[in-house]
Amino acid sequence: xxxxHIFLIVAIILNFNxxxxxxxxxxxxxAKNLRCLICQGQSVHDSDSEFAISLKLVIKxxxxxxxxxxxxxxxxxxxxxEWILYDPVFNRNTYFLWLLPILIFLAGGAIxxxxxxxxx
Amino acid sequence: xxxxxxSYSLGFGLFFSVFIIFxxxxxxxxxxxxxxxxxxxxxxxxxxxxxxxFGLIISFxxxxxxxxxxxxxxxxxxxxxxxxxxxxxxxxxxxxLWLLVLTLFIxxxxxxxxxxxxxxxxxxLLFQQIIIIGFFIFLIKTSSPFxxxxxxxxxGLGLNPILQDPALAIHPPILYLGYVGSSIxxxxxxxxxxxxxxxxxxxxxxxxWVLTSWVFLTLGILIGSIWAYYELxxxxxxxxxxxxxxxxxxxxxxxxxxxxxxxxxxKKILTSWAIxxxxxxxxxxxxxTFLVRSGILNSVHTFANxxxxxxxxxxFLFTLIFLSIFIFIFFHSEKEKLxxxxxxxxxxxSILVNNWFMMYFLSVVLIGxxxxxxxxxxxxNKISVGPPFYNKLILPFLIPFxxxxxxxxxxxxxxxxxxDKFYMTVFLIISFLLSALIIKKFDINFLINTILVTSxxxxxxxxxxxxxxxxxxxxxxxxxxxxxxLLILSILFNNIFSNEVxxxxxxxxxxxxxxxxxxxxxxxxxDEKNFxxxxxxxxxxxxxxxxxxxxPELRIYNQPNIITSEADIKTNFLTDKFMTMNYVQNQxxxxxRYQVKPFMIWIWISVILISFGGFLSxxxxxxxx
Amino acid sequence: MKSxxxxxxxxxxxxxxxxxxxxxxxxxNIYTPDVNLKKEVPSFKLKSxxxxxxxxxxxxxxxxxxxxxxxxxxxxxxxxxxxxxxxxLKKDDRIxxxxxxxxxxxxxxxxxxxxxxxxxxxxxxxxxxxVSIEWGAYGVPESFLVYQNKIIKRFIGPINEDNLLxxxxxxx
Numbered sequence: 001x002x003x004x005h006i007f008l009i010v011a012i013i014l015n016f017n018x019x020x021x022x023x024x025x026x027x028x029x030x031a032k033n034l035r036c037l038i039c040q041g042q043s044v045h046d047s048d049s050e051f052a053i054s055l056k057l058v059i060k061x062x063x064x065x066x067x068x069x070x071x072x073x074x075x076x077x078x079x080x081x082e083w084i085l086y087d088p089v090f091n092r093n094t095y096f097l098w099l100l101p102i103l104i105f106l107a108g109g110a111i112x113x114x115x116x117x118x119x120x
Numbered sequence: 121x122x123x124x125x126x127s128y129s130l131g132f133g134l135f136f137s138v139f140i141i142f143x144x145x146x147x148x149x150x151x152x153x154x155x156x157x158x159x160x161x162x163x164x165x166x167x168x169x170x171x172x173x174f175g176l177i178i179s180f181x182x183x184x185x186x187x188x189x190x191x192x193x194x195x196x197x198x199x200x201x202x203x204x205x206x207x208x209x210x211x212x213x214x215x216x217l218w219l220l221v222l223t224l225f226i227x228x229x230x231x232x233x234x235x236x237x238x239x240x241x242x243x244x245l246l247f248q249q250i251i252i253i254g255f256f257i258f259l260i261k262t263s264s265p266f267x268x269x270x271x272x273x274x275x276g277l278g279l280n281p282i283l284q285d286p287a288l289a290i291h292p293p294i295l296y297l298g299y300v301g302s303s304i305x306x307x308x309x310x311x312x313x314x315x316x317x318x319x320x321x322x323x324x325x326x327x328x329w330v331l332t333s334w335v336f337l338t339l340g341i342l343i344g345s346i347w348a349y350y351e352l353x354x355x356x357x358x359x360x361x362x363x364x365x366x367x368x369x370x371x372x373x374x375x376x377x378x379x380x381x382x383x384x385x386x387k388k389i390l391t392s393w394a395i396x397x398x399x400x401x402x403x404x405x406x407x408x409t410f411l412v413r414s415g416i417l418n419s420v421h422t423f424a425n426x427x428x429x430x431x432x433x434x435x436f437l438f439t440l441i442f443l444s445i446f447i448f449i450f451f452h453s454e455k456e457k458l459x460x461x462x463x464x465x466x467x468x469x470s471i472l473v474n475n476w477f478m479m480y481f482l483s484v485v486l487i488g489x490x491x492x493x494x495x496x497x498x499x500x501n502k503i504s505v506g507p508p509f510y511n512k513l514i515l516p517f518l519i520p521f522x523x524x525x526x527x528x529x530x531x532x533x534x535x536x537x538x539x540d541k542f543y544m545t546v547f548l549i550i551s552f553l554l555s556a557l558i559i560k561k562f563d564i565n566f567l568i569n570t571i572l573v574t575s576x577x578x579x580x581x582x583x584x585x586x587x588x589x590x591x592x593x594x595x596x597x598x599x600x601x602x603x604x605x606l607l608i609l610s611i612l613f614n615n616i617f618s619n620e621v622x623x624x625x626x627x628x629x630x631x632x633x634x635x636x637x638x639x640x641x642x643x644x645x646x647d648e649k650n651f652x653x654x655x656x657x658x659x660x661x662x663x664x665x666x667x668x669x670x671x672p673e674l675r676i677y678n679q680p681n682i683i684t685s686e687a688d689i690k691t692n693f694l695t696d697k698f699m700t701m702n703y704v705q706n707q708x709x710x711x712x713r714y715q716v717k718p719f720m721i722w723i724w725i726s727v728i729l730i731s732f733g734g735f736l737s738x739x740x741x742x743x744x745x
Numbered sequence: 746m747k748s749x750x751x752x753x754x755x756x757x758x759x760x761x762x763x764x765x766x767x768x769x770x771x772x773x774n775i776y777t778p779d780v781n782l783k784k785e786v787p788s789f790k791l792k793s794x795x796x797x798x799x800x801x802x803x804x805x806x807x808x809x810x811x812x813x814x815x816x817x818x819x820x821x822x823x824x825x826x827x828x829x830x831x832x833x834l835k836k837d838d839r840i841x842x843x844x845x846x847x848x849x850x851x852x853x854x855x856x857x858x859x860x861x862x863x864x865x866x867x868x869x870x871x872x873x874x875x876v877s878i879e880w881g882a883y884g885v886p887e888s889f890l891v892y893q894n895k896i897i898k899r900f901i902g903p904i905n906e907d908n909l910l911x912x913x914x915x916x917x
Contacts, residue, residue, distance in 0.1 A: 028620060035504045038883050041361040041417075043506070045622075046354030048685070048702040048711055050848060051884050054874030056622065061875065079881035086506025093501055097491045101513055105480040112472050416769050430770045438763045445759070449752045497768045705820050705848045 023063050030059050030072055033086045043086060123187040126175020127266035130216075133168035133223075134256040136161055137249055144242050144249075154238050158245065159230050165252075166223035173220050176265050177207045185276050188267035189213060195278035197650040197678065205289030206279045211413065211429075212265035214292055218409075219255045221293075221300040222248070229304055229329075236325055243311030244304070250443075251303050254436045262429045281651070281677045281684045287347040295340030295367060299405040301333025302370060305377070306402030309395050310444060313451045318395060323385035326398070330381055331738045333401075334374045338731040341367050346724060353685050353700040355620070355715040357723060360510045362417040365489045366408035372482035373401040378734075379471050379478075386533065389468075393475070395452060399444045404486075406437045416493060463535040470528030477521045484513045515572060522575040522608065525601060526582040529594070543585060551577035559616075573612055579605035596740065600733025606726035610719040620715040626708050637661040638714055651677040653686075656701045656710065670714075672701040696720035786894050787879040794846050794854070794868035805843060805867060811916045812891040815865070816845040816877055819857035821885040827903035831864035834909060839916045844868035847877060847885045890915065 031045035036052045044052045044059075062072050076084050088094045140161045147155040176189070180203045185191045193210045194203055208217045226248045233241050259265070282288075308326055312318045344367065349357040358364060377397040384394050411417050414430025462468040488505045496502050526547075530540065555573035583602040590598065623631050625640045632638075641657040654674040661667055673686040683703060690697040695718045702711040788802045806812055813834060817824045835842055844865035846854050854870075871877055880889065883901055890898040890912060898915070900908055 024621065028622075033506070033508055035506065041359070041363070042352075042354065043359070046352075046356065046359070048353065048700075048713075049884075050705060050874060053704065053711060054848075054878055057873050058875045058878045079878070081502070083502045083504055086504050087508035087512075088503050088505055093495055093499060093503065094491075097487060097495075097505065097509075098513075100487050101480060101484040104483040105476075105517070108476045108479055112476060410766070414770055416766065427770055431767075434763070434766055434770065438759065441759055442756070445752065445755055493769045494765055497765045705818070707848075 023060075026069060027056070027059055027063055030063075030069055031056050033073075034076065035084050035086055037080060037084060122175045122178035122182070123184060123190075123266045123268070124175075126172040126179070127264070129168045129172040129175065130256070130260060130264075130266070133165050133172065134253065134260065136165040136168065137253050137256065140165065141246065141249055144246055148239065148242055152238055154230075154241060158242070162223070162227050162230055162245065166220075166227045169216075169220050169223045173207075173216055176213055176216060177204055180204060180207050183276065185274070186269055186272040187265075188269050189265045191269060191273055191276050193279050194276040195650070196275060198279060198284070199649065201286075201289065202279060202284045208292050209279060209283050209288070212259070212263045214296075215255065215259050215263055216265050217293060218296055218300060219252070219259060221296050222252050222255060222303060225300055225304050226252070226307075229308075232328075233325065236321075237315065237317060239315045240308075240311050240317045240322075243314050244308045247307035247310045248303065251307065251440070254440075258429075258432050258436065262432055278677070278680045280680070281675065281682050282351055285347060285351055287343050288351070291340060291343045291347060294336050294343060298333045298335075298337025298340050298374075299370065299408070301329055301336060302374065302401040302405050304329050305333065305398045306440075306444075309398035310447050313395060313447055316451075316453075318388075318391045318452070320385050320388060323381050323394065327378075327381045327385060328738065330374060330378050331734050334371075334378055335731045335734040335738070337367070337371050337374060338727065338734065341371060342724065342727040342731070349720075350687055350689055353687050353702075353713070355687070355698045355700075355713065355717060357720075360485075360488070360505075360507045362489050363412055365485045366404075366411050369482055369485055369489075370401050370404040370408065372478050372485065373397055373404055376475050376478040376482070377401060379474050383468055383471050392452065395448065399441075399448070403437070403441055403444075406433070406440065410434055410437055411489070417489075462533070465531060465537065466535055467528065467531045467533045470524060470531055473524050474521075474528065477517060477524070480517060481514060484510065488513075515568065518608070519571055519575045522579045522605070525604070526575075526579040529586070529597060529601065530582075544582065547581040547585075548574075548578055551575070551581060569612070569616060573609070576605055576608040576612060580609060596733045596735075596737035598733070599736065600730050603726045603729030603733060606722060606729065610722035610726060613719045614717055614723065617718045618715060620713070622711070622713050624704065624707070624709040625712050626710075629709075631712075635663050636714075636716075638712065640710075640712070648675075651675045658699060658712075660697065660699075660714070668697055670697065670699040672699045672712075674701060674703055691721055693721060694718060784896055786891055786896060787876075789876045789879060791869040791871060791876055794844070794851075794870045800867070800869050806891055806894050808893055810892075811840040812843055813840050813912065814843045814845060814880075814889040814891055816847050816871075816880075816882055816885050816887045818847045818849045818885045819853040820849065821847075823903040824886045825861065827886055827905070828861045828864070830904050830906065830909045832862050834912065835864040837913065837916065840912070841866045845877065846870040848872065848874050 028045055031052075032043050034044040034055070036042045036044045036047035036049060036055075038051045039047045039049055042052075044055050059072060062075065067075070073085060082089065088097060090098055140158060143155055143158050143161065147158060176187075178184075179187045179190050180194055181200065183190065183194055183196045183203070185194075189210060189212045193213075194206050198206070207213045226245060229244065229248075230241065233244075305326060308322075308329070309318075312322045312326075341364075344364070345357045348359070348364075349355065377394065380390055380394050380397060383390050410430065410433040413433060414427070416430060488509055492503055492505055527544070552570075552574045554577055555570050559570045559573065579601070583598055583605055586594070586598045587602070619635065621631070621633060621638075623638075625631055625638070627640055627642055630637060630639045637660070639659040639661070641659055643657070644655045646653045646655060652675070654676070655671050656673070658670045658672070659667060660670060668690055670688045670690060672688040675684045675686055676682075677684065685700050685702050687698055687700045689699075695716055698713075698715040698717060700713045702713070704711050786802060786806050790799055790801050792798070793800050815831060831842065834840065842865045844867070846868055849870065851870075877884075877887075886903050888900040888904055889896050890900075898912075904912075
């Protein structure tokens with residue numbers, strides 16, 4: 001039973017067709033990481049507003065000009081500010097954002113371990 | 121007329137709170153039996169809110185535009201179904217619905233808790249009354265659904281078309297059943313502390329409510345996500361948008377509580393933790409309401425906002441938080457040392473591990489959601505926290521979580537060994553080979569993807585095996601866990617193997633990629649009752665020769681005058697094909713978005729399985745082994 | 746085990762959270778980064794509106810003159826509202842108005858100007874909206890006040906009477 005299942009899944013997956021990891025992929029990836037500034041909580045990629053459509057075009061052009069992903073981000077950050085980037089940069093302002101969850105995780109682990117030590 | 125009755129009925133409802141509190145306090149001192157009057161008054165209060173709610177529905181059905189809420193959100197040409205659902209599709213009406221569910225649940229609680237101590241029941245009622253009074257005042261003072269306008273306008277402003285949708289008609293009621301269910305957990309936790317009733321019996325009793333809210337919350341989130349998938353036209357189902365996060369946070373807290381209660385109902389440990397979770401769940405639901413309604417966030421889903429409302433909820437929320445902190449400090453004492461004996465490898469530990477990870481996920485979402493608000497207030501820098509942040513912080517931690525989830529449920533209480541080492545090892549190896557094959561084949565060089573898929577497969581296999589080994593024992597838990605493994609697998613494959621194209625096409629043009637060819641054949645126009653539709657006809661020729669015909673639509677609504685685009689989705693068991701068409705200013709071409717999304721339907725199915733698991737365990741009297 | 750320390754921390758934490766949310770409520774939600782201010786005018790090449798000749802930015806913006814760069818379109822309803830103020834601004838010869846015709850077609854745009862008057866000294870057409878992105882613009886209408894090849898002020902959305910007075914005060 002199980003193996004039929006596995007076999008099926010493999011068969012299904014092998015049958016998918018994919019575009020090569022090419023410019024379209026990079027373009028989509030960049031657009032997904034950008035906030036559509038005139039929309040409410042949508043990425044540039046997901047939005048169909050005039051702003052987003054133009055921005056997608058700009059991204060495409062920049063890729064063809066040979067700019068790297070990072071260069072495009074910093075170009076847009078210069079034009080529109082950090083607000084446009086969905087992936088917050090790690091800097092003075094965001095130390096807590098990135099590290100606090102990890103600290104909470106470690107603290108949680110410490111509390112659990114402490115319970116065991118206290119008993120013994 | 122209906123509005124007037126509704127309005128008075130609401131006022132009377134608030135008035136009854138006074139009676140209820142008066143009789144409850146009096147009843148606290150004398151006799152051992154609960155005063156019948158209290159139950160009757162609670163029921164009458166519920167009934168009055170029902171009348172008020174129906175008053176609003178009738179005003180919507182009759183398109184009574186002398187009522188401001190109806191005027192702002194309805195229109196005569198709207199289909200009857202959406203006139204009715206429009207009742208709770210706006211700020212005022214949805215708050216009335218909150219209140220309705222609040223009073224409904226406390227009434228059910230009183231009827232269903234006959235075997236519980238009297239004092240505990242009364243205190244629960246009292247704490248619930250605090251919440252109910254808060255909502256009454258909020259409703260009447262800042263957002264009355266029954267404001268009168270004169271002269272009566274001839275026509276209403278209409279409901280936003282993207283909200284005119286069957287899924288969105290049932291999404292809020294179901295989500296509120298989940299949110300408000302947590303208010304009962306909150307009140308009862310406070311009451312249990314005050315009456316020193318944080319015991320196994322309490323855990324058993326409150327578990328029913330935890331399950332109820334959990335099932336509804338899960339379904340509510342699912343429906344919201346399905347709606348976002350087909351209505352918002354971007355082909356995704358989750359965007360880590362603050363409003364989505366806000367419903368996910370109580371879900372994390374509830375899920376944690378659900379597991380924690382499993383331990384508490386067997387022995388009296390983790391009491392403080394269970395209490396904190398009960399309080400946190402409701403506090404998170406309330407902060408959700410605050411964040412969404414106050415307009416402090418930017419989001420697709422926010423209601424029209426008003427700072428006065430935000431302020432009210434903020435003060436109310438923090439009053440409740442401080443109240444619970446004080447009760448916790450002064451009434452709660454931890455007397456659990458006696459039974460606190462279990463070993464490293466035991467079911468207790470595995471549940472603790474579950475709680476630990478759940479809290480981590482919760483903290484990631486919580487921090488990601490409110491950090492930008494903090495930063496902006498303190499430094500006036502504005503940053504965005506979006507999907508990449510959550511993916512980076514959550515995905516790596518999902519791996520040990522999934523593995524623990526596969527092992528944990530097989531352990532015994534108190535002390536255990538690793539069981540079925542042979543099967544587990546075999547599963548692990550198979551999972552790894554399978555994932556390596558899948559990922560490597562497609563040249564997506566992400567080590568993390570392979571490991572993630574491996575751990576998801578591992579959970580998938582071990583839960584599948586449980587069905588055969590344990591059969592009906594632990595069925596509900598097993599279904600939920602199996603559903604979870606399926607969910608993670610579907611999401612991963614959906615993410616990794618999605619294929620999408622955005623392009624501009626004129627009528628008659630063809631767009632070619634290596635995998636498919638899209639041909640834009642023509643467009644047709646159709647007139648509907650309250651909108652005009654422009655329907656595109658597209659032929660998509662796949663590489664294997666099969667042909668899909670997709671008909672995305674543009675809808676031009678008359679009232680309010682808005683253009684929306686309706687996706688056309690061809691669903692089958694393996695993939696969804698998703699297409700939207702958008703109007704571009706002053707161009708002959710349309711903007712076309714075409715996506716091939718594998719395993720989409722399995723995401724929905726697995727969430728239904730998860731909640732079905734919760735639903736099943738509702739009917740089980742005894743706890744599981 | 747239970748010290749007084751934890752409750753105090755807890756209460757303090759929630760108090761701070763309360764204050765921050767309270768202040769957050771008062772913050773306006775519309776946000777415009779000021780990264781664009783005092784920046785050089787981005788260089789661009791665009792087709793002229795009237796004919797297909799290429800216009801380059803260096804030819805338009807010269808030193809020591811004020812320029813008012815206005816992004817507009819005939820399909821944009823708020824643009825009609827601000828048009829009277831643009832016509833008013835045109836009367837002032839210390840400033841030159843540059844029209845950025847955004848994602849528009851020639852027929853509609855020229856009848857728009859015919860009906861309401863043409864305030865612009867130069868019009869270029871940004872057919873696909875990509876040059877607007879170089880300017881850091883959000884959409885239409887949007888305007889930039891340029892002096893010495895630098896953006897000194899930007900207006901998102903239609904300009905109104907107050908904006909007009911403000912501009913006139915600056916260029917005086």
